[in-house]
Amino acid sequence: MSRVDDLGVLEEIFGRRGTGPLAGVVVADLSRVLAGPYATMLLADMGATVIKVESTTGDDARAWVPPHRDGESTFFLSVNRNKQSIALDFSDPAQLRVVERIIARADVLVENFKPGGLRRYGLDYDSVSAWRPDLVYASITGFGTAGGADLPGYDLLAQALSGMMSLTGSASGEPYRAGVALFDVITGLHAVSGILGAFHERQGSGTGQHVELNLLTSALSGLVNQSAAYVAGGSVPTRMGNEHPSLYPYEPFPTLDKNMVIAVGNNGQFARLCQCLGAPELAVDERFATVGARNANRVELRQLLIDGLSTRNAADWFERLKAAQVPCAPILGVDEGVHFAEGLGLEPVVMAGFGEREIPTVRHPVDFSRTPVDYTHAPPLLDGDRDRVLAWLERVEPEVRKAS
Structure with a gap:
């Protein structure tokens, strides 16, 4: 050097x-x-x-x-x-x-x-x-x-x-x-x-x-993907609130007491989510069985997910979904985020x-x-x-x- x-x-x-x-x-x-x-x-x-x-x-x-x-x-x-x-x-x-x-x-x-x-x-x-x-x-x-x-x-x-x-x-x-x-x-x-x-x-x-x-x-x-949507695909992205343009479900959802985030990135995760919600049939329903289908039918799917999530509070769902390896998270404040990281030993x-x-x-x-x-x-x-x-x-x- x-x-x-x-x-x-x-x-x-x-x-x-x-x-x-x-x-x-x-x-x-x-x-x-x-x-x-x-x-x-x-x-x-x-x-x-x-x-x-x-x-x-x-x-x-x-x-x-x-x-x-x-x-x-x-x-x-x-x-x-x-x-x-x-x-x-x-x-x-x-x-x-x-x-x-x-x-x-x-x-x-x-x-x-x-x-x-x-x-x-x-x-x-x-x-x-x-x-x-x-x-x-x-x-x-x-x-x-x-x-x-x-x-x-x-x-x-x-x-x-x-x-x-x-x-x-x-x-x-x-x-x-x-x-x-x-x-x-x-x-x-x-x-x-x-x-x-x-x-x-x-x-x-x-x-x-x-x-x-x-x-x-x-x-x-x-x-990244948003600028590429225009540069490579000619598509101009727009505001979608908390929704993702290419994945669904991938946003906060209400539970019995407060919102929590669910972030499903593939079909296997979606199937496990449906199993946890007591609705395994949704995973094989042609309206929701693939990423593309879930995106196309997100309005209908959202209501079905809300109905299932309404039976328990966010903390309970977090533990259940985490155990089933479904990506999810409660929405924390910065103070809670720091304490959560501490709890993980980070x-x-x-x-x-x-x-x-x-x-x-x-x-x-x-x-x-x-x-x-x-x-x-x-x-x-x-x-x-x-x-x-x-x-x-x-x-x-x-x-x-x-x-x-």
């Missing part, structure tokens, strides 16, 4: 344990809000040393409250674990020089400035790659650098412009956004995969490259940091058998690691400096 920092120095100065698969990799994080910070947190969890370079007023997400924990935005806390923060004013030549020194030491740079926004500081890809050709430089925008360059990169805009909102909500109601910034998250995940792909290629070639992502392309990719909550600054966070989604994730650092206070970052820069002289 080329240009990977000394683990002993990183552990001594930043307290990284050096156990993750990216131990020794240094990331200059010039991103803000969600897509970029989510990507860099996942890299940090995997052992990378992430230097979060913030403006003197801090990442915008620090001010996004409520909710908060002891005055700190839980939005910010959700995507900034395991990072070191230094606040710098790019318009000040001396502070800009510190940014350049961080980049000179980094293996990866991640930024989500407006297209062209870093050019005036000489920190755009073309400028930086001239003196750091081995750097993996990842740029995240809302809508690319051509015709969409002037559009603000907000997830809600991507949900509207991609068609996502046209698919969300009841068939007769208004379009709705998803309850989470879905395409920011998807773009962050795509950024991680792109960075790792470019980093792997650099191991052989010794040369970095520009990894570019935007919310709209990630959104259209993330719409340990969804981990403490990041130690001592007085220890923050409960949601665990990294990947487990590594040999190079485990660690949660050494709580999300940083603004400029809270300035002394450590500067000490690291003095301790390890960069191999490459920007040409003056």
Whole structure:
């Protein structure tokens, strides 16, 4: 691996344990809000040393409250674990020089400035790659650098412009956004995969490259079967409420006390559902015996299923259907979802940091058998690691400096 920092120095100065698969990799994080910070947190969890370079007023997400924990935005806390923060004013030549020194030491740079926004500081890809050709430089925008360059990169805009909102909500109601910034998250995940792909290629070639992502392309990719319905099939999907365009039953159904989800993906599951409902004849009824037939006759089938489910409450049906290997689930709140995951032994909550600054966070989604994730650092206070970052820069002289 080329240009990977000394683990002993990183552990001594930043307290990284050096156990993750990216131990020794240094990331200059010039991103803000969600897509970029989510990507860099996942890299940090995997052992990378992430230097979060913030403006003197801090990442915008620090001010996004409520909710908060002891005055700190839980939005910010959700995507900034395991990072070191230094606040710098790019318009000040001396502070800009510190940014350049961080980049000179980094293996990866991640930024989500407006297209062209870093050019005036000489920190755009073309400028930086001239003196750091081995750097993996990842740029995240809302809508690319051509015709969409002037559009603000907000997830809600991507949900509207991609068609996502046209698919969300009841068939007769208004379009709705998803309850989470879905395409920011998807773009962050795509950024991680792109960075790792470019980093792997650099191991052989010794040369970095520009990894570019935007919310709209990630959104259209993330719409998978819905975007493919139009692109490959010429069919424009529409809102169907909680129903699925290709599967039935695959939605919430009322029971004796409240709704629960049933998600039947094949004929065998449907037969087991019918057996549990005491109506095995439905599974061989020509109106419902195949996926296509169930889709064509979903209105009639829905009422028959509701009649059967009305005899027991949701909790009882969940246990019975689960035992019969029929995919189903109660509809839980976020708090209940966390507790349900705990009950499965998934340990969804981990403490990041130690001592007085220890923050409960949601665990990294990947487990590594040999190079485990660690949660050494709580999300940083603004400029809270300035002394450590500067000490690291003095301790390890960069191999490459920007040409003056």
